[in-house]
Amino acid sequence: MSESARATRRPTMADVAREAGVSLSTVDRVLNLRADVRRDTAQRIVEAATRLGFHAKAVLEQRLLTHRPTVRLGFALHKSGVAFYQVLAQALSSAAAHYPHARIRVVIAYLDELDPARVAQRIAALRDQVDGLGVVAVDHPVIRQAVARLSDSGVAVVALISALSPAATAGYVGVDNRRMGRTAGWFVSRLANRPGPVAVLLSSQGFQCQELREFSFRSYLADQSPDWDLLATRLTLEDDAFAHGNTLDLLTGEPELAGLYVAGGGIAGVIQALGELKARQQRLPIVVCNEVTPLTAHALRDGLVHAVLSHPVAALAERTVDALVQAVTGARPVAGLVAIVPMQVDVQESL
Known part of the structure; x- marks a missing residue:
């Protein structure tokens, strides 16, 4: 058979078997469900059929799907x-x-x-x-x-x-929670007018992710300038009412707060407090929080929050x-x- 004829003819089961490195009978077993074939072998046959443009490729793929555990x-x-x-x-x-x-x-x-x-x-x-x-x-x-x-x-x-x-x-x-915490610090350091008091809100220090974000956030700011005043961490307990009260207490007690990183839950209560203080025309800090949701996206648009760091x-x-x-x-x-x-x-x- 000439090279041109070989190039134009349709691939056969024998071609698929040769390409996959298996016997013709193995391809036949997969195609016609005659007996069980190891999944990795069946996968190799499907891949070979795809490369060759085998006309029954779709059938082979369906056979593979029917054998899913x-x-x-x-x-x-x-x-x-x-x-x-x-x-x-x-x-x-x-x-x-x-x-x-x-x-x-x-x-x-x-x-x-x-x-x-x-x-x-x-x-x-x-x-x-x-x-x-x-x-x-x-x-x-x-x-x-x-x-x-x-x-x-x-x-x-x-x-x-x-x-x-x-x-x-x-x-x-x-995610890499160390990188997430340092990124939050980067936003605060770049967006705040000048170094000043900063605070972190956590749900619980029992979560490794929040503990690592908090440490990395503080570490980043400490490395940038000694003028950042790193305040004691406060908790939200993943409770919106508690987070609301704690945020109001923090912001009224620290009117010059430069940055706030909400590294855990309770964000609805935090955003509620920020909105109330904005309505009173009180100055707000640069705020970074985690996980984009309709609520945090709305807070971004309203300028209550300046950056949201999320899991994709x-x-x-x-x-x-x-x-x-x-x-x-x-x-x-x-x-x-x-x-x-x-x-x-x-x-x-x-x-």
């Missing part, structure tokens, strides 16, 4: 009433629904309790419901123990947003689902996994 994934998120966690839950469900290599059943649970013992009980209760678990929780000994027991029982666990200590044997998927929710969800499925199917363990997603930065002009 079924995996049960749970996600224990923090605070059901917080907009960010509602958006994250939707993104995780969507990532699971569109995951190409497994059929995924999703269980969403919310850890509305701050008490570590109650949170540990909720995590332990998911053991028989899931094969893999993504969890947002404080790094407390009883929670680490609950997660470690879950891992010992064969459930793959990944910490989302905030890492857990190595004793928990959980992987981590989230879709990317976070996709990396988490993939890490858990890979662990559950034995392809890659999560112990020691650190998957960093790029930080999202929003300012008024970017919306």
Whole structure:
């Protein structure tokens, strides 16, 4: 056969077998569902068919999809009433629904309790419901123990947003929180008229992510100038009413406050307080917070907040689902996994 004829003829099953490095009968088994074929072998055949432009490529791809394993994934998120966690839950469900290599059943649970013992009980209760678990929780000994027991029982666990200590044997998927804290410091140092008092609001110092953001924020400003007055950290307890009162107390007690970094939850209460003081025409500090939501986006547009540093929710969800499925199917363990997603930065002009 001439080269021109070979170039114009349609690829055959034999061509696909040769390209994939398998036998013709193996391609036939995948195409006609005659017997089980290892998933990696079937994937190689589909890739070869794609490269060659094989006319039955779509059929091969569908055969691969029909052999997807079924995996049960749970996600224990923090605070059901917080907009960010509602958006994250939707993104995780969507990532699971569109995951190409497994059929995924999703269980969403919310850890509305701050008490570590109650949170540990909720995590332990998911053991028989899931094969893999993504969890947002404080790094407390009883929670680490609950997660470690879950891992010992064969459930793959990944910490989302905030890492857990190595004793928990959980992987981590989230942003680089050190970089996030230093970025918040960068915004304050560049946007404030001059160095002055600055404050940090946290939900709880039990979250590794918030502890690291706070330390990095303070470290950055201290490196920039000794004239920054780093005030004592205040808590919001993830409670909007408490955050509102604490913010009012801070801003009325420190009228020259140059910068405020809200490194944790309770942002609705903080924004409410900022709005009230703006209505009184009181001077406001440069404010940086975390996680873009309709509320924080509105605050950006109104000038109450100057920058929002966020997890890219879709990317976070996709990396988490993939890490858990890979662990559950034995392809890659999560112990020691650190998957960093790029930080999202929003300012008024970017919306």
